[in-house]
Amino acid sequence: MSITELLSVAILLSLLMLYLLRQFWFRSHYPSGWLPLPATGSLWQAGVRLYQETLSKQLKEQNGTSNTSMTPYGSIFNDNGGELLKQQKEIGQLILSKHEREKKGVESLVEQEAPRLVETFARVNGQPFDPLNAIIASLSKMVWTVSFGDRSPLEDKDSQQLTDAIESAVKSGGSFVYVLHKQFSWLMKYFPGPQKNALSSKELVLSFTKKAMQKHKEAKPVKEPQDFIDFYLSHMEKNKGGQNSTYNEENLAECIFNFLLSAAESTAITLQWALLLMASHPDVQDKVHKEIEKVLGSSNAVGHRDWKKLPYTSAVIHEIQRTKHAFLFRIIKQCAKDVNIFGFLAPKGTFINPDLNSILLDPKLWEAPEKFNPSHFLDKDGEFVAKKEFQLLAGESEGSLEDKLARVESFTFFINLLKTFVFKLPEGENKTSKQPRIGLTTCPHSYKICAVPHHKKS
Structure with a gap:
């Protein structure tokens, strides 16, 4: 080894030693736990087990944090992530307000799509398939319609490519390797891994998005904004020439991508778990079938408005989300100044990401936290009971367009599918893994399932 190489190794070891000494020096001010890594901190530990409601109260009282959000595709790991999320939320609120004024909310869009999903499942004829x-x-398709209205350039081939790209991003984008790529793109580009699929999928979605944006701009202007693009382009025009304006076409494309992923991802994960758990708990599935049949009968118009009529089914959906929540954590707060939390110093710039398991699997709050038990959301009379602890799953995205879509989609798709099919594991696959693929999201491992029409269930 040459003198230069020896000197380089010595410098690296010295820097590492200084970093470790600095970390040990500050350890006395931090909660107990594993040593944080450079750049990514304690993210690899997937959160600090702190009670969320108490934590949020302390942070608000000290006015020491600013809100951000976590998605595997940008957000806090993007220098402009906070501004993109702010733009995305603002436009989403305008779309929700528009739907409310016209008295045709996102529920109608979801109710139109649900029968199409049922038809897709029916075409498999009860054979094993990945749903x-x-x-x-x-x-x-629904998010694309909200974003681009009727002026989408997608044809059948493009639509399938878009679906495949989003599926790939959902499967791989939530991995910690992807986060490392966001932090160390100059190094990680030389390594294979799931980040390659996620990034190529993102480029494909952005390409489709820009084509749709161009078609929007070429179309005849509308008197009132109709969709995400209309509202965003309107904001671009209003802020044109503004010194600090961040409304531009590149950010618009990023917003659409984030919207597509954030709106589709949590619901896709919830429904994957829902079908797997129904097939694994036939007694629960049978109770859901009986309640739907008793309350809704042969009605074809089934939607989110029916949730209060179906207390057991509502409890089942909530229990699915409690035991198999889509994200390891939903809220991330960044300290805007030095903050004291439970006697520990959180320096300015520290990201606080409470672990959802600290609440959703707390034996003090749930009778049998490790078990799938819909009774957690039922009272002694069998009526649905909302739990304030569960509401923390929504975090501070409550009221956003993505959150609204996710709630309506999860319930509407679930009852439409359970109204039509009995879900079973393929013969010989009774031991399909219920353990999640851990990343920033908690997807199930890929599996196949049989959707058997009710009249053929015997």
């Missing part, structure tokens, strides 16, 4: 592609196709 993810069909689910994402329906979810992305």
Whole structure:
């Protein structure tokens, strides 16, 4: 080894030693736990087990944090992520307000798509299949319609490519390897891994998005904004020439991509778990079937408005989301100044990401936290009971367009599918893994399932 190489190794070891000494020096001010890594901090530990409600209260009282959000595709790991999310939320609120004024909310859009998803499942004729592609196709179609209205350039071939790209991003984008790529893109580009699929999928979605944007701009101007693009382009025009304006076409494309992923991902994961758990718990599935049949009968118009009529089914959906929540954490707060949390110093710039398991699997809050038990959301009379602890799953995205879509989609798709099919694991696959693929999201491992029509269930 040459003198230069020896000197380089010595410098690197010295820097590492200084970093470790600095970390050990500050350890006395931090909660107990593993040593944080450079750049990514303690993210690899997937959160600090702190009670969320108490934590949020302390942070608000000290006015020491600013809100951000976590998605595997940008957000806090993007220098402009916070501004993109702010733009995305603002436009989403305008779309929700428009739907409310016209008295045709996102519920109608979801109710139109749900029968199409049922038809897709029916075409498989009860044979084993992976339901993810069909689910994402329906979810992305709705988000695409909200974004581009009737002026989408997608044809059947493009639509399938878009669905495949989003599916790939959902499967791989939530990995910690992808986060490392966002932080160390100059190094990680030389390594194979799931980040390659996620990034290529993103480029394809952005390409479709820009084509749709161009068609929007070429179309005859509308008197009132109709969709995401209309509202965004209107904001671009209003802020044109503004010194600090961040409304531009590149950010618009990024917003659409984030919207597509954030709106489709959580629902896709929830429905994947829902079908797997129904097939694994036939007694629960049978109760859901009986309640739907008793309350809704042969009605074809089934939607989110029916949730109060179906207390057991509502409890089942909530229990699915409790035991198999889509994200390891939903809220990330960044300290805007030095903050004292439970006697520990959180320096300015620190990201606080409470672990959802600290609440959703807390034995003090749930009778049998490790078990799938819909009774957690039922009272002694069998009526649905909302739990304030569960509401923390929504975090501070409550009221956003993505959150609204996710709630309506999860319930509407679930009852339409359970109204039509009995879900079973393929013969010989009774031990399909219920353990999630851990990343920033908690997807199930790929699996196949049989959707057997009710009249053929025997």
